[in-house]
Structure formats: structure tokens, C-alpha cells
Amino acid sequence: xxxxxxxxxxDEVKVEHIDNWWEAIxxxxxxxxxxxxxxxxxxQLGVYMFGKGSVDxxxxxxxxxxxxxxxxxxxxxxxxxxxxxxxxxxxxxxxRVVMTKKGFKWPFTACLCVIMASVVAYxxxxxxxxxxxxxxxxxxxxxxxxxxxxxxxPWAIYPFIPDVxxxxxxxxxxxxxxxxxxxxxxxxxxxDVFVMGMVLNHFGFVKSAKVQPTSAxxxxxxxxxxxxxxxxLVWKLNxxxxxxxxxxxxxxxxxxxxxxxxxxxxxxxxxEDLTGWK
Numbered sequence: 001x002x003x004x005x006x007x008x009x010x011d012e013v014k015v016e017h018i019d020n021w022w023e024a025i026x027x028x029x030x031x032x033x034x035x036x037x038x039x040x041x042x043x044q045l046g047v048y049m050f051g052k053g054s055v056d057x058x059x060x061x062x063x064x065x066x067x068x069x070x071x072x073x074x075x076x077x078x079x080x081x082x083x084x085x086x087x088x089x090x091x092x093x094x095x096r097v098v099m100t101k102k103g104f105k106w107p108f109t110a111c112l113c114v115i116m117a118s119v120v121a122y123x124x125x126x127x128x129x130x131x132x133x134x135x136x137x138x139x140x141x142x143x144x145x146x147x148x149x150x151x152x153x154p155w156a157i158y159p160f161i162p163d164v165x166x167x168x169x170x171x172x173x174x175x176x177x178x179x180x181x182x183x184x185x186x187x188x189x190x191x192d193v194f195v196m197g198m199v200l201n202h203f204g205f206v207k208s209a210k211v212q213p214t215s216a217x218x219x220x221x222x223x224x225x226x227x228x229x230x231x232x233l234v235w236k237l238n239x240x241x242x243x244x245x246x247x248x249x250x251x252x253x254x255x256x257x258x259x260x261x262x263x264x265x266x267x268x269x270x271x272e273d274l275t276g277w278k
Contacts, residue, residue, distance in 0.1 A: 035180045039276030040164045043237040048154035048181060049188040051230035055150050057192045069126045084144035091148030099156050103240050111149035112227045118143035160244050164274045167251055238273055246270045
């Protein structure tokens with residue numbers, strides 16, 4: 001991080017200081033809300049919240065699945081989670097290289113498809129009464145590996161978003177977008193847990209019971225199917241090396257004194273698609 005992180009010089013950074021704390025708080029929320037004006041950020045936020053949200057939901061119910069659907073000890077859960085952490089770390093390094101070379105749409109799609117297939121596999125293990133520990137671990141290896149790609153993708157897209165914003169606001173607001181993205185991620189995580197609790201309660205989940213009603217077990221398995229929205233949004237986000245280069249060239253042309261009326265049709269189409277503004 002130290003040797004490969006580049007910063008702007010101090011004289012290139014616009015410092016904003018507001019003495020009135022109330023005005024500062026108002027500006028904070030105005031800045032947060034203004035990020036939603038950018039179409040690319042809205043779609044990237046959807047990829048982040050629904051892609052990561054599907055994984056968070058799976059993680060939240062996985063313990064219940066192992067304990068109540070598979071009737072396995074809690075030690076198996078901790079073992080799989082430890083293995084998953086190691087696999088995700090290695091997988092993230094691999095996906096970093098893949099997405100740099102191939103873009104993020106296909107790798108992210110592959111990751112979510114494998115996760116959904118793995119969840120279906122877990123459901124099939126329950127439906128066909130396959131309680132073999134090796135089978136559970138086998139599926140866990142697949143889903144744990146590709147979770148790394150789902151977590152990495154939104155942050156791989158993120159560095160391009162402030163560039164899109166600059167085409168509209170003519171400001172560098174990396175910090176605002178990072179904060180807005182993290183805030184929305186936390187809100188989505190809280191909603192996941194809340195909705196999961198309501199669903200489990202509705203289907204008869206009994207807290208602290210060693211045996212759960214069949215309806216509760218089915219709800220534990222079925223609640224994991226949440227990834228389609230993330231897939232749709234990632235294919236609507238037309239942000240890649242080619243479109244990013246066109247965007248940056250257009251920003252530079254205008255900064256150098258070029259007229260906005262002289263924009264090429266290709267640059268106009270790209271900028272309007274990414275920003276959502278004419």
C-alpha cells in the first residue's frame with residue numbers, strides 16, 4: 001500500500017472548512033444525497049448492496065442451516081468459517097488480477113452464479129437427506145472461494161466513480177463517495193438481519209430450541225436466494241477501461257478550455273450514460 005499509493009500534492013487539494021457545526025452537518029447530508037444524482041454510482045451501489053447483501057444473508061443463516069437443517073455440531077461451523085476466511089483471502093488476490101485484465105461484469109456474474117448454485121446444492125443436501133460432512137465441506141469450498149469475488153467487485157468499481165462525478169460536479173469527492181458507499185452497506189446489512197429475523201419468526205423459528213419446525217428449516221434455506229438484483233445492475237453499469245478513458249479524455253478536454261458543444265457523439269453517449277445527465 002505504501003509503495004503503490006499515489007497522492008495529490010497539497011496545493012492540488014481543495015480544503016473545505018466550515019466553522020458553523022450545523023452548516024457542516026447540513027453539508028454532510030447534502031453531499032451524501034448528491035451522490036445519488038450519478039447514475040453509475042446508483043448502479044454500483046446496487047451491485048454493492050445486493051451482491052454483498054446476498055452473501056451477508058447467506059452468512060447470517062449458515063449457522064442455523066448447519067445446526068438445524070444438517071443437525072451438525074457448532075464446531076463444524078467454526079471450522080468451515082475459518083477455512084472460508086483463508087479461501088476468501090486467496091481468492092480476492094486472484095480476482096484482483098482477473099478483473100484488472102477482463103473487467104468486472106463476467107467475473108462478478110460467475111461469482112454470484114456459483115454462490116446461487118451452492119445455495120441450491122445446500123438445499124438439495126437437506127431435501128435428499130445427505131448429511132455427509134464431506135459433502136457439506138465440498139460445497140463450502142466453492143461458495144467460500146467465490147464470495148471473495150463478490151466482496152471485491154464493488155470496491156474494484158469504486159475508484160472510477162469519483163471520475164464520473166467530476167464530469168458533473170467538477171470537484172474531486174472521493175471521500176464523500178467512500179463514506180456514502182460504506183454507510184449504505186451498513187444500512188443494507190442491518191436490513192438483512194432485520195428481514196431475516198422477521199422471516200424466521202414468521203415461519204415458526206423457535207429461539208434456543210434444539211429442534212426447529214420444518215417450516216423454519218425451509219425458511220432458513222430459502223432466505224438465501226437473493227442475488228438477481230445485483231446481477232441485473234452489474235450488466236446495466238457500462239463502466240470499463242474503454243468508457244473510463246473516453247470520460248477522462250472529455251473531462252481533460254473541457255478543463256483545457258474546449259467547448260462542451262464540440263463533444264464527439266461517442267463521448268456524449270458515454271458521459272450521458274454514466275452520469276445520467278444530458
